[in-house]
Amino acid sequence: MNCPQILVFFLLTCSAILLKLYYPQEQDGSIIVVEKNVGLNYGLLGDNLPSPSKVISFYKSIGITKIRIFDPNTEVLNALRGNTNISVIVGVKDQDLAALAAREEAVKDWFAINIEPYLADVNITTITVGNEVIPGPIGPHVLPVVQSLTNLVKSRNLPILISTVVDMSNLQQSYPPSAGMFKPQAREQLVPVLKFLSQMNTPIFVTIYPYFAFVSDPDHVSLDYAIFENKYPVFEDGLMKYTHIFDAIFDAFVWAMEKEGVMDLPMVVAETGWPSAGRGKFTTPRIAGTYNRNFVKHVESGKGTPKRPNSSIDGYLFATFNENQKPAGTEQNFGLYNPTNMKPIYKLF
Numbered sequence: 001m002n003c004p005q006i007l008v009f010f011l012l013t014c015s016a017i018l019l020k021l022y023y024p025q026e027q028d029g030s031i032i033v034v035e036k037n038v039g040l041n042y043g044l045l046g047d048n049l050p051s052p053s054k055v056i057s058f059y060k061s062i063g064i065t066k067i068r069i070f071d072p073n074t075e076v077l078n079a080l081r082g083n084t085n086i087s088v089i090v091g092v093k094d095q096d097l098a099a100l101a102a103r104e105e106a107v108k109d110w111f112a113i114n115i116e117p118y119l120a121d122v123n124i125t126t127i128t129v130g131n132e133v134i135p136g137p138i139g140p141h142v143l144p145v146v147q148s149l150t151n152l153v154k155s156r157n158l159p160i161l162i163s164t165v166v167d168m169s170n171l172q173q174s175y176p177p178s179a180g181m182f183k184p185q186a187r188e189q190l191v192p193v194l195k196f197l198s199q200m201n202t203p204i205f206v207t208i209y210p211y212f213a214f215v216s217d218p219d220h221v222s223l224d225y226a227i228f229e230n231k232y233p234v235f236e237d238g239l240m241k242y243t244h245i246f247d248a249i250f251d252a253f254v255w256a257m258e259k260e261g262v263m264d265l266p267m268v269v270a271e272t273g274w275p276s277a278g279r280g281k282f283t284t285p286r287i288a289g290t291y292n293r294n295f296v297k298h299v300e301s302g303k304g305t306p307k308r309p310n311s312s313i314d315g316y317l318f319a320t321f322n323e324n325q326k327p328a329g330t331e332q333n334f335g336l337y338n339p340t341n342m343k344p345i346y347k348l349f
Helices: 001-023 051-064 074-079 094-102 104-113 141-154 186-202 209-216 247-260 285-301
Strands: 038-042 065-070 087-092 123-131 161-168 169-175 204-207 235-237 240-241 267-272 314-317
Touching: 001 074, 038 285, 051 074, 065 240, 065 314, 074 161, 087 094, 087 314, 094 104, 094 123, 094 141, 161 186, 161 267, 169 186, 169 247, 204 247, 209 247, 240 247, 247 267, 285 314
Parallel strands: 038 065, 038 314, 065 087, 087 123, 123 161, 161 204, 204 267, 267 314
Antiparallel strands: 235 240
16 A cells, blocks of 8 residues: 555544544434533433433443433442443432431431442532422522532542532523523522532533423414524624524523622533423424424534523433323423333434
């Protein structure tokens, strides 16, 4: 082989390797493109779900490298042993927060039981304290548990972030985004958490569902605006132009934080998605697939939002499977895959 031939062969070989790395093959032969900033929520509210070991193998086969679980499920964590290429967010159960907030020793015990055994061979990157409990009766317990866990991981030099997950019900006003502000109860319970996270440079995890904004006000929120299909801005907020409602919701939360003196706090989208069934013509596999594909493209673009341009967005799609033990209707139909055969409900990537 002469030099030009060797060079061509080398380039073709590298291209083939890169294609295999970035375009893994799904079990049915279709190509899946996985963006590094997009992960999956792994819920377990179903009686027909595949075993955790099968699910973790499935994640590996489709190139998923980030997942979120809602509690320290031992079967899932054991299935993850040795799969350190998959990073994991582990949630603290809502019902455990009161007891953990009451005693720092209880936090140490919880960590020793639920996290300690997996530190060596499971890539636990984050612990989230409660899921959408602020604002509410459990909300006041979040901050002391976040503080205790943060002190614990820092005392041991563990690279684990401690945060919480909140939804957009914390916003009293969200339109236009620059008018974003928190409700009084959210100010009381959430703002101290945000200020602590800001001191620690730890992101707040938020859930953003344009689907619910759309179905609650379809006369004023168009479907294209909700599923990233608009080609031109719908409205302007000062110098900022909004083409998608996702960006408007995201930025309203940013504005609300800034009004409380919390500047530049990173935000991770803990959940977003669209149901493929359960509510007539606006919950179909086609529409759900369109929303989720466009969300992935939005993340891939690196454009950020009008308020935070050119800032990458980390996000987790909800959810891996349809879960038949959730409330009937749309709640059971946010899954990307059918749990009985692990086939996609619609083409995602």
